[in-house]
Amino acid sequence: MTSDFDAVRQLRKQGVDPFQRANVLDLVTPSDAQAKSTTGQMQAATAKMSPAEARVQLPQTVQRQQTLPSTQVGAGDNPADRRAGEIRRIQKDIAKRRRKNIIALMGRLAMFVFLPTLAAGYYFYVMATPMYGTHSQMVIKQAASTGGGGLGSLFQGTGLATQTDSTTVQSYMTSLESFIRLDADHGFTEHFSDPNIDSIQRLASDATRDDAYDVFLNHVQIGYDPTEGFLKMEVIAANPAKSQEFSEALISYAEEQINQQTLRVREDQMSGAQETYAAAKSRRVEALAELVSIQEEVQQSDPLAQSAALQQRITTLEIRLDDERLNLASLLENSRPNAASLSATESEIGLLEDQIALLRGELSGGNGGSLVSNNARLRQAEENYVFQVTNVQATLMQMDTARIEATRQSLYLTISVPPIAPDSPTYPKAFENMLLAFLIFSGIYLMISLTVSILREQVSS
Structure with missing residues (x-):
């Protein structure tokens, strides 16, 4: 209902006249008891009512209370001001x-980054003992080959040909053996145990050999450049003279190591060639002795010529024998041959046959052996002697070749930059070290912060 008139209109539309009391009472149809009670109560109430109250009351409209914010507010309750105040309060809280x-961040940075960096800078600028670094540069070269060619000669004398030798020498110069020699010869441990060196760089008096070796590795820096084949070395010491002394000692150790690397190869090559040459010479001497012994035994200086002479004499006698035999045959053809001529011819034939037999005996078995066997022995001895002479010449050439090869295998350490003691301290590099310390501490702090943040997020989730 929007008004009193609307309420009356709706009641009359349903057949109820709100201005008639009977009609109003007819709307309610209670039971008899309730009707009686209600009628009594209504009569009593009507009797008690005043005339003004007893008049008929029409339905009244209900005033709906508006719950919207009123525009009639004070200046202090303005929503814009209240929102601005809340924003200012939030901003102040966020800023706080x-x-x-x-x-807190600056405190943590100061505690974990700035203070350690300042402490490191104070040490490098004030407390650290100045150190002197002596630089040197060397290269290992191989002797040039006097002959040959091919692929191996392309890299002859270059860094590629001596790369393995260079790395071997580098390893030896930083080895424990090299440190022991340097300490025994030049007092490396004693130098770094000097009380004038600051406590951080100083070697403790009761330090072990391994501790001293660690200091040696930190103060002797050797690098190899494979592109050019150079060995670069820097030796650091608290005294420039000592730094140069240590560098020169290590270079001498490197030279000894290079010589020892090729000494065995060269000795093996030369010893083999020398043994072969000595054995060939010994066999030549034995062959010559055997030849002389056979010549003395048969008493023949030239058996071939002697055999040829005997053979020629036998041939001559055989020709004369044939002539005498022909002469004897011609005498025997006569019916009455001359007895004296026949006897002389027969005697001559006998003498010729005896002489031929004697010469043949000398040719086949005279002087304790046949001339043929003696000739064969002499020829064999001569051939053996000639062979041994040829063998000695071949081994001599082989020994010369081995000597050349051994010379080619030789390695040489050439110092391109000699060690010279510096005038001013090389270390510590205070600014670079301080910057490095700052970066290290910053990185550690950043890693710890990220780890804590990740753990906190995982726990809270």
Whole structure:
């Protein structure tokens, strides 16, 4: 209902006249008891009512209370002002918390980054003992080959040909054996145990050999450049003279190591060639002795010529024998041959046959052996002697070749930059070290912060 008139209209539309009391009572149809009670109560109430109250009351409209904010408010209750105040309060709270976070961050940075960096800078600028670094540069070269060619000669004398030798020498110069020699010869441990050196760089008096070796590795820096084949070395010491002394000692150790690397190869090559040459010479001497012994035994200086002479004499006698035999045959053809001529011819034939037999005996078995066997023995001895002479010449050439090869295998350490003691301290590099310390501490702090943040997020989730 929107008004009193609307309420009356709706009641009359349903057949109820709100201005008639009977009609109003007819709307209610209670039971008899209730009707009686209700009628009594209504009569009593009507009797008690005043005339003004007893008049008929029409339905009244209900005033709906508006719950919307009123525009009639005071100046202090303005929503815009209230929102601005809330925003200012939130901004102040955020700024306060931001200041607290920044202060806490700066405190942590100061504790874990700035203070350690300042302490490191104080050490490098004030407390650290100046150190002197002596630089040197060397290269290992191989003797040039006098002959040959091919692929191996392309790299002859270059860094590629001596790369393995260079790395071997580098390893030896930083080895424990090299440190022991340097300490025994030049007092490396004693030098770094000097009380004038600051406590951080100083070697303790009761330090072990391994501790001293660690100091040696930190103060002797050797690098190899494979592109050019150079060995670069820097030796650091608290005294420039000592730094140069240590460098020169290590270079001498390197030279000894290079010589020892090729000494065995060269000795093996030369010893083999020398043994072969000595054995060939010995066999030549034995062959010559055997030849002389056979010549003395048969008493023949030239058996071939003697055999040829005997053979020629036998041939001559055989020709004369044939002539005498022909002469004898011609005498025997006569019916009455001359007895004296026949006897002389027969005697001559006998003498020729005896002489031929004697010469043949000398040719086949005279003087304890046949001339043929003696000739064969002499020829064999001569051939053996000639062979041994040829063998000695071949081994001599082989020994010369081995000597050349051994010379080619030789390695040489050439010092391109000699060690010279510096005038001013090389270390510590205070600014670079301080910057490095700052970066290290910053990195450690950043890693720890990220780890804590990740763990906190995982726990809170």
